Amino acid sequence: MPIRPLPDTLINQIAAGEVVERPASVVKELVENALDAGARRVDIDLEEGGIRLIRIRDDGCGIPAEELPLAVSRHATSKIASLEDLEAVATLGFRGEALPSIASVSRFLIASRRREDEHGAALQVDGGRVGEVVPRAHAPGTTVEVRDLFYNVPARRKFLRAERTELGHIEEWLRSLALARPDVELRVSHNGRPARRYRPGEADAAARLGQTLGEDFARNALRIDHAGAGLRLHGWIAQPHYSRASADQQYLYVNGRAVRDRNVAHAVRLAYQDVLYHGRQPAYVLFLELEPQRVDVNVHPAKHEVRFRDARLVHDFVFRTLQEALADTRAGATPVAAA
Numbered sequence: 001m002p003i004r005p006l007p008d009t010l011i012n013q014i015a016a017g018e019v020v021e022r023p024a025s026v027v028k029e030l031v032e033n034a035l036d037a038g039a040r041r042v043d044i045d046l047e048e049g050g051i052r053l054i055r056i057r058d059d060g061c062g063i064p065a066e067e068l069p070l071a072v073s074r075h076a077t078s079k080i081a082s083l084e085d086l087e088a089v090a091t092l093g094f095r096g097e098a099l100p101s102i103a104s105v106s107r108f109l110i111a112s113r114r115r116e117d118e119h120g121a122a123l124q125v126d127g128g129r130v131g132e133v134v135p136r137a138h139a140p141g142t143t144v145e146v147r148d149l150f151y152n153v154p155a156r157r158k159f160l161r162a163e164r165t166e167l168g169h170i171e172e173w174l175r176s177l178a179l180a181r182p183d184v185e186l187r188v189s190h191n192g193r194p195a196r197r198y199r200p201g202e203a204d205a206a207a208r209l210g211q212t213l214g215e216d217f218a219r220n221a222l223r224i225d226h227a228g229a230g231l232r233l234h235g236w237i238a239q240p241h242y243s244r245a246s247a248d249q250q251y252l253y254v255n256g257r258a259v260r261d262r263n264v265a266h267a268v269r270l271a272y273q274d275v276l277y278h279g280r281q282p283a284y285v286l287f288l289e290l291e292p293q294r295v296d297v298n299v300h301p302a303k304h305e306v307r308f309r310d311a312r313l314v315h316d317f318v319f320r321t322l323q324e325a326l327a328d329t330r331a332g333a334t335p336v337a338a339a
């Protein structure tokens with residue numbers, strides 16, 4: 001075959017292979033967009049575990065009608081404009097590829113209105129074929145509808161699991177987002193019935209902790225908040241007697257972004273080493289904050305990983321902070337619920 005440029009839709013479908021694994025990844029990208037838009041409330045309606053329908057409605061800043069085609073085109077973003085912006089990125093998104101990727105493998109609709117605009121508008125994309133912008137009544141904010149995920153990519157559709165399983169993955173992502181943003185209200189419905197509601201509690205992150213991971217975790221957690229060397233680590237770690245058989249309650253956020261990081265996970269494990277029985281897993285919700293220039297978030301399209309400029313420093317800081325907090329438990333410190 002001669003060398004030819006790939007058609008746009010195929011480029012987007014290839015990108016979708018990295019960004020859109022299953023309904024939960026769509027929910028993640030869309031809710032992150034809502035949060036980047038400053039939403040205070042996000043409604044998430046699902047049908048059949050998100051396979052049939054994912055509808056995310058937010059009350060964020062909205063998109064002007066003339067920019068809707070850009071929102072669904074590749075490498076178009078309102079979040080960064082230069083390499084300096086990328087190096088200091090404070091939003092969850094910045095790659096400008098979630099919407100075009102999702103829209104290339106589903107029946108997609110975006111409708112939006114800015115508060116200052118009189119009329120809203122909508123744009124439909126069907127398996128990557130972009131329609132015309134049409135007027136559409138809409139409250140200030142944005143709605144994105146994703147129907148029949150992978151309907152045009154049978155090889156991917158085959159890998160979707162049962163409704164329950166897909167719903168479970170979505171719930172897990174939402175838990176992780178809910179923990180990071182106690183100030184935002186999240187409402188979830190599944191197959192027309194209310195399924196989950198995270199109430200906003202700006203002043204009370206501990207209440208969100210209880211709503212999300214259960215009162216038992218909250219009662220047995222120690223509040224952490226320590227700063228030094230330009231780093232801040234805050235959140236909760238479970239006392240050693242509240243350990244788990246699996247790593248199912250381990251949440252790490254770097255500058256508000258949920259990530260997996262072997263380096264930090266290792267530091268946590270090391271801190272717990274002497275106080276946990278062999279094979280037991282610690283439970284924690286930890287927020288690490290540092291200057292954005294000291295961490296590279298552009299490591300993977302799905303942004304699950306970051307790279308620290310100084311991994312050693314981060315490791316030692318996390319280890320020391322937790323080791324000290326855990327040493328206090330042995331001396332009989334008070335758990336959060338009682339504090």
Ligand code: ADP
Pocket residue numbers: 029033034037058060061062063070071072076077078079092093094095096097098099100141142
């Ligand atoms: P990214 O988030 O990386 O910029 P996306 O493809 O997710 O890329 O979104 C493209 C653009 O569409 C965003 O930069 C933003 O300007 C706009 N957008 C997407 N979703 C929303 C939303 N819910 N509210 C306001 N603007 C949005």
Ligand code: MG
Pocket residue numbers: 029032033092093094096098099
């Ligand atoms: Mg995005």
